[in-house]
Amino acid sequence: xxxxxxxxxxxxxxxxxxxxxxxxxxxxxxxxxxxxxxxxxxxxxxxxxxxxxxxxxxxxxxxxxxxxxxxxxxxxxxxxxxxxxxxxxxxxxxxxxxxxxxxxxxxxxxxxxxxxxxxxxxxxxxxxxxxxxxxxxxxxxxxxxxxxxxxxxxxxxxxxxxxxxxxxxxxxxxxxxxxxxxxxxxxxxxxxxxxxxxxxxxxxxxxxxxxxxxxxxxxxxxxxxxxxxxxxxxxxxxxxxxxxxxxxxxxxxx
Amino acid sequence: xxxxxxxxxxxxxxxxxxxxxxxxxxxxxxxxxxxxxxxxxxxxxxxxxxxxxxxxxxxxxxxxxxxxxxxxxxxxxxxxxxxxxxxxxxxxxxxxxxxxxxxxxxxxxxxxxxxxxxxxxxxxxxxxxxxxxxxxxxxxxxxxxxxxxxxxxxxxxxxxxxxxxxxxxxxxxxxxxxxxxxxxxxxxxxxxxxxxxxxxxxxxxxxxxxxxxxxxxxxxxxxxxxxxxxxxxxxxxxxxxxxxxxxxxxxxxxxxxxxxxxxxxxxxxxxxxxxxxxxxxxxxxxxxxxxxxxxxxxx
Numbered sequence: 001x002x003x004x005x006x007x008x009x010x011x012x013x014x015x016x017x018x019x020x021x022x023x024x025x026x027x028x029x030x031x032x033x034x035x036x037x038x039x040x041x042x043x044x045x046x047x048x049x050x051x052x053x054x055x056x057x058x059x060x061x062x063x064x065x066x067x068x069x070x071x072x073x074x075x076x077x078x079x080x081x082x083x084x085x086x087x088x089x090x091x092x093x094x095x096x097x098x099x100x101x102x103x104x105x106x107x108x109x110x111x112x113x114x115x116x117x118x119x120x121x122x123x124x125x126x127x128x129x130x131x132x133x134x135x136x137x138x139x140x141x142x143x144x145x146x147x148x149x150x151x152x153x154x155x156x157x158x159x160x161x162x163x164x165x166x167x168x169x170x171x172x173x174x175x176x177x178x179x180x181x182x183x184x185x186x187x188x189x190x191x192x193x194x195x196x197x198x199x200x201x202x203x204x205x206x207x208x209x210x211x212x213x214x215x216x217x218x219x220x221x222x223x224x225x226x227x228x229x230x231x232x233x234x235x236x237x238x239x240x241x242x243x244x245x246x247x248x249x250x251x252x253x254x
Numbered sequence: 255x256x257x258x259x260x261x262x263x264x265x266x267x268x269x270x271x272x273x274x275x276x277x278x279x280x281x282x283x284x285x286x287x288x289x290x291x292x293x294x295x296x297x298x299x300x301x302x303x304x305x306x307x308x309x310x311x312x313x314x315x316x317x318x319x320x321x322x323x324x325x326x327x328x329x330x331x332x333x334x335x336x337x338x339x340x341x342x343x344x345x346x347x348x349x350x351x352x353x354x355x356x357x358x359x360x361x362x363x364x365x366x367x368x369x370x371x372x373x374x375x376x377x378x379x380x381x382x383x384x385x386x387x388x389x390x391x392x393x394x395x396x397x398x399x400x401x402x403x404x405x406x407x408x409x410x411x412x413x414x415x416x417x418x419x420x421x422x423x424x425x426x427x428x429x430x431x432x433x434x435x436x437x438x439x440x441x442x443x444x445x446x447x448x449x450x451x452x453x454x455x456x457x458x459x460x461x462x463x464x465x466x467x468x469x470x471x472x473x474x475x476x477x478x479x480x481x482x483x484x485x486x487x488x489x490x491x492x493x494x495x496x497x498x499x500x501x502x503x504x505x506x507x508x509x510x511x512x513x514x515x516x517x518x519x520x521x522x523x524x525x526x527x528x529x530x531x532x533x534x535x536x537x538x539x540x541x542x543x544x545x546x547x548x549x550x551x552x553x
Binding site: 056099102 | 290406407408409410413415416417419420421422423424425426427467470471472473474476477
């Protein structure tokens with residue numbers, strides 16, 4: 001377990017839901033400085049909701065989310081699922097990525113030369129520099145996915161959240177993403193919400209399995225019994241692609 | 255031409271032209287956000303709610319626009335507040351209620367006002383030719399205020415319009431920005447009431463931005479600028495049409511704008527055809543067989 005003295009994010013006893021039904025119940029979670037946490041669980045089990053509560057997009061009914069970032073609340077890298085914006089929005093790629101710099105200055109600020117330099121660096125790193133002046137409508141699915149990652153990284157974040165990042169990636173994106181996440185994880189913690197853990201098999205250090213409750217959280221071995229409890233039944237499917245490093249022996253201390 | 259210079263020497267004609275140009279700045283800038291954020295019917299609700307303020311002030315003998323400003327801003331804040339949280343899914347119903355309630359209150363108060371109320375038709379359908387010089391200054395002030403607020407928070411306005419969730423994670427006060435936008439919509443509504451009236455102002459909020467969005471896909475600032483220019487062409491052209499054809503100015507502006515939109519769409523379509531044809535001939539030259547078939551059939 002990542003029992004570092006000062007977790008960057010600490011979720012304590014969080015209960016939250018939409019309407020009257022709780023989607024998350026009494027969830028505890030700690031994210032340490034070098035964690036690579038995969039949040040898994042069945043569809044509708046509350047993975048994305050947990051992410052939204054952590055990011056402050058939803059206020060929990062009960063419980064608390066505490067942040068201890070070294071540079072305040074502005075440096076959060078967030079890669080949303082594909083569908084959160086209109087792809088036909090009149091915007092060049094570099095201007096879209098520039099929005100990753102929003103959190104760094106105050107409300108009245110303007111983008112400066114340093115912001116533009118940082119954006120071009122990120123675009124080069126993601127092999128998107130040749131598209132910098134293209135409207136976002138012209139990007140392919142994989143390119144757009146990389147653009148969203150670029151936007152999250154442009155602000156030089158202290159922590160990175162990715163919501164289903166492998167849902168529509170091409171081979172180039174997958175390669176770039178794997179290298180990039182490895183490199184980033186040397187410095188900052190990464191949280192990946194995913195239904196397909198195989199894409200991150202070699203990188204994941206911790207797993208949190210969410211289905212209304214947090215069924216498992218830790219870096220040891222996740223037992224079949226625990227997965228079965230969380231998922232209901234399709235254990236084989238899930239266990240299939242996960243490497244034995246993570247999912248080998250029976251172990252009941254979560 | 256001589257005819258035109260004579261016309262423009264009249265103060266009412268100058269006022270009308272200035273009011274139209276000022277309205278174009280607002281409808282272009284604010285309207286682009288209205289179209290992109292899908293607030294068109296909120297804008298309609300605000301404008302019709304404002305009629306209540308007009309009616310009450312008319313009854314009390316105060317300048318009707320003061321009442322319209324107050325009610326429009328309050329309606330904007332109310333709709334913004336109702337759009338959040340659990341009541342958000344019924345926001346369109348609240349818009350409808352506010353829409354009708356505003357008209358009902360306005361009509362009742364005008365009915366209770368002794369004497370005939372000739373100006374009210376101007377508020378419903380717009381009469382740009384009755385705009386006074388004092389009103390032009392008021393409009394100029396409103397435009398300056400709107401541009402100042404837009405300019406100060408421009409980065410946040412665009413970020414919230416593009417991706418609200420991401421902007422919120424970056425610490426942008428999304429609710430505040432959204433409320434400010436609705437207040438700007440309310441202020442723009444007041445301006446546009448004088449130009450095209452309550453019923454038709456939705457056209458100035460939608461036509462210029464929609465035309466601008468057809469033309470520019472690359473930059474948001476370019477879309478804003480194009481929308482302002484399209485609005486200026488629309489109001490000026492509409493005014494000219496209203497003068498020469500002797501039809502009311504409000505409908506003339508709206509119909510001219512629709513004609514302008516169809517013209518731009520047609521030109522874009524034509525450009526696509528010409529480019530497509532050029533591509534096809536290129537393909538023929540490089541020896542692609544199926545392209546010959548297609549051009550052959552076209553000819």
